[in-house]
Amino acid sequence: MSRDMEDAAVRRPPTMTDVAQRAGVSHQTVSRVLSKHPHVREETREVVLRAIEELGYRRNSAARALVTRRTQTLGVVACHPALFGPASTLLGIEEAAREEGYTVSTVNLRRYTRTELADAIDHLQDRGVEGIVVIVPQRQAVSALKELKVQLPVVTVEGGHDLDLPSVSVDQQLGARLATGHLLAAGYGTVWHVAGPPDWLEAEARSAGWRATLEEAGVQVPAPLVGDWTPLSGYRVGQELAGRVAAAAAGRRSAGRTAVFVANDQMALGLLRAVREAGLSVPDDLAVVGFDDIPEAEFFLPPLTTVRQNFTAVGQASIRLLLGQLDGQAARPDERVVIAPSLIIRSSSVPATH
Amino acid sequence: MSRDMEDAAVRRPPTMTDVAQRAGVSHQTVSRVLSKHPHVREETREVVLRAIEELGYRRNSAARALVTRRTQTLGVVACHPALFGPASTLLGIEEAAREEGYTVSTVNLRRYTRTELADAIDHLQDRGVEGIVVIVPQRQAVSALKELKVQLPVVTVEGGHDLDLPSVSVDQQLGARLATGHLLAAGYGTVWHVAGPPDWLEAEARSAGWRATLEEAGVQVPAPLVGDWTPLSGYRVGQELAGRVAAAAAGRRSAGRTAVFVANDQMALGLLRAVREAGLSVPDDLAVVGFDDIPEAEFFLPPLTTVRQNFTAVGQASIRLLLGQLDGQAARPDERVVIAPSLIIRSSSVPATH
DNA sequence: CACTTGATTGTTAGCGTTCACATACAGGTG
DNA sequence: CACCTGTATGTGAACGCTAACAATCAAGTG
Incomplete structure (x- = not known):
């Protein structure tokens, strides 16, 4: 009985003191070896390392975190992590963090309500993360975050730059300009636009970029159509658009073919199907950019x-900003990183007759 | 100077003792309130809660973990997390874990070498996770994992059921049978197959299910074509297949149209494009299932x-199995969960002439 | 009324690290 | 040779919490 209990006690993972005992040194020397302190004799270092090896010892991260006040963990709040964009961002964040010796804990949201966001951040703070990356693509979420006043360093991703927080985002306007400009340059008279849901900042910025490009070119701006990012919504919008294109084609012959800039690839896919089904050709009757x-x-x-x-x-940029805040004590809410997107030209926008 | 240092010291987060002091109780009472111990007078409970509120106190997770020996954290090792399948699995895992009060730390692998896997698991163990879910879709990774002998509870996902570890996977064979059977039933004489990369268990199982179905139906089994999951590989294979289908169509008229079962949707997409470009029609000349x-x-x-x-x-199943191992001390390596997939019939396999 | 019972609170001792400090010894310096 | 300097190690005290054990008090019980 007492033996059993002893055995059970022995089975618990070895501590630094166990290693020290085995190596014939003090626990502090073991600690020094582990943290690569310079003043350790090579011989003792080896003895300690051997003892560590033999016992299968690993440092207790909780004890370490307790005394150092650093958990080496970062939190991420994400939404729609099964979509290509968010998933890729998440991957970039995790890799960059691991590179710097941090672990990432993720919380995924189904919807972006104030409560869910608050709960997520709470959850992460309770777990002792040192900082949080929040992917906040929706306006609603941004304002919720603004009110939350988190105590920890926070970096926002795709949340625009209105907040008093360091932020990273892709230059969506530029992307929209590249797309729209490309279509105009290819000789299309009009560029329609299928926008994303109104409260998404990315959707807004892409719309704005599209509109600005048309205005600057002195082209009339058609009323944008609106989808919800899904292929289905693109399909529906595509049916409508196909109708208009067909009508226009019947009306004025060769008045400059039309084009459409769709706010994401999934909607573009749905639109392509609708256009096909309407018997129109892409890009000859309608050019499409996603x-x-x-x-x-x-x-x-x-x-x-x-x-x-x-x-x-x-x-990578978001992790860089977050760690910057952790090191340099002072928060620098003015730090903004903007990543430039690039246009990939394929045949949906290049008429064969060209 | 000394004042500054005091201020800095004061600024550190409040402890349980601070709360206790403010509430006029012992720190233990605070602990009891927080852990919902029954024997706390309602009045004291309120006083304590108010003090917590006023100080903005949160429990220090490291200290908690140190004494309870539980970090309430699970690890996940994933690969290709930007693809739909892995990303969705990851999401399911995280949600299920959070539901149970656990946090998830993820490590994403670029390639599935033994070293990378070992490093990932090491990283997670160093961080004190209580258990690990490993998504191991490749044979190579499974054998690597077998040799690793991790000390912690582990659950494998999509790693087949050969390992002496609890495992969860989708019944890929059944899926392939549903797909192939559906095509045979629809009257297609032959079902070709575009397989995934050979060392992927999912690819293997899908091939096996396809082959078995054909054999059971007494149909001749064509040599499978092989892709690497990408749309591009599907496109290349599709070009080859289109050539054969065209030749066959020219040779024997109406000898039963052919069909193809492609091991994933992305390759099917590439194949669709190739078939189109070859001037063939789906599903009339070639039916496709992904x-x-x-x-x-x-x-x-x-x-x-x-x-x-x-x-x-x-x-969800993987988390259930993992937590089962954590609670019931004894590991139950025999636990297997198999999830049945379902066939979604759309027009790529239903000829209009039908 | 002494005696058990149960509710409510407090006290003390770790959990396994790191940090600050003390100690010991070697080799140079005046 | 006393004295400083730098290297190599050890000692003791936190870190903030929970668990185990006391202690106190009110309410029943025989």
């Missing part, structure tokens, strides 16, 4: 011209 | 018949 460059885009029918975002860079 | 039901599949041209996997269920 946004995101999901892996599938190259194999759409036809292959989709689109705007590529460097999600890895976004992830 | 696997995964990615959100885009419904909007392919034509909409893709495919096999849907319930990734959320996979995530």
Whole structure:
């Protein structure tokens, strides 16, 4: 009985003191070896390392965190992590963090309500993360975050730059300008626009970039159509658009073919299907440009011209900013990183007759 | 100077003792309130809660973990987390874990070498996770894991059931049978197969299910074509297949149209494009069935018949198994969970002439 | 009324680290 | 040779919490 209990006690993981005992040194020397302190004799170092090896010892992270006040953990709040963009960003963040010796704890939200966001941040703070990256693509979430007044260092991603927090985002306006400009340059008279949901900052910025480009070119700005990022919404909008294009084609012959800039690739996919079903040809009757460059885009029918975002860079930048806040005690709410997207030209925007 | 230092010291987060002092009780009473111990007078409970509120106190998770020996954290090792399947599984895991009061730390691998896997698991163990979910879709990774002999509870996902570890996976064979059977039933004489990379267990199982179904039906089994999951590889294979189908069509008229079961939706997309470009029609000249039901599949041209996997269920099951191991001390390596997939029929496999 | 019982609170001792400090010894310096 | 300097080690005290054990008091019980 007493023996059993002893055995059970022995089975618990070895501590630094156990290692010290085995190596014939003090626990502090073991600690020094582990933290690569310079003043340790090579011989003792080896003895300690051998003891560590033999016992299968690993430092207790909780004890370490307790005394150092550092958990070496960062939190991430994400939404829609099964979509290509968010998932890629998440990957970039995790890799960059691990590179710097940090672990990442993620909380995924189904919807972006104030409560859910608050709960997520609470959860992470309770777990002792040292800082948080919040992916806040929606206006609603941004204002919720503004009211929350988190005690920890926070970096926002895709949340615009209105907040008094360091932020990283892709230059969505630029992306929209590249797309729209490309279509105008290719000789299309009009560029329609299928926008994302109104409260998404990315949707807004892409709309704004599209509109500005048209205005600057002195072209009339058609009323934007609105989708919700899903292929289905793109399909529905596409049906409507196909109708208008067909009517226009019947009305004025050769008045300059029309084009459409769709706010993401998934909606563009749905739109392509609708256009096909309407018996129209892409790009001859309607040129299409998307946004995101999901892996599938190259194999759409036809292959989709689109705007590529460097999600890895976004992830890396957000970690850089967060760690910057952790090191330099002072928060620098003015730090903004803007990543430039690039246009990938494929056949959905290049008429064969060209 | 000394005042500054005092201020800095004061600024550090309040402890349980601070709360106790303010509430006029012992720190232990505060602890009892927090852990919902029954024997606390309602009045004191309120006083304590108010003090907590006023000081903005939160429990120090490191101190808690140190004494309870529980970090309330689980680790996940994933690969290709930007792909739909893995990302969805990850999401399911995180949600299920959070539901149970656990936090999830993720490590993403670029490639599945033994070293990378070992490093990832090491990293997680160093961080004190209580258990690990490993998504091991490749044979190579499974054998690496076998040799690793991790001390912690481990659950494998999509790693087959050969390991002496609890495991969760989707019944890939069944999925392949549903797909192949559906095509045979629809009257297609032959079902080709585009397989995934050979060392992927999912690819193997899907091949096996396809082969078995054909054999059971007494149909000749064509040599499988092989891709690497990417749309590009599907495109290349599709070009080859289109050539054969065209040749066959020229040779024997109406000898029963052919069909192909592609091991994932992305390759199916590439294949669809190749078939189109070859001037053939899907499903009239060639019926296509995919696997995964990615959100885009419904909007392919034509909409893709495919096999849907319930990734959320996979995530939940893996957490259930892992927590089961944590509670019931004894590891139960015999626990297997198999999730049944379902066939989603769309027009890529239903000829219009039908 | 002494005696058990249960509710409510407090006291003390770790958990396994790191940090600050003390100690011991070697080699140079005046 | 006393004295400083730097290297190499050990000692003791936190870190902030929970668990185990006391202690106190009110309410029943025989």
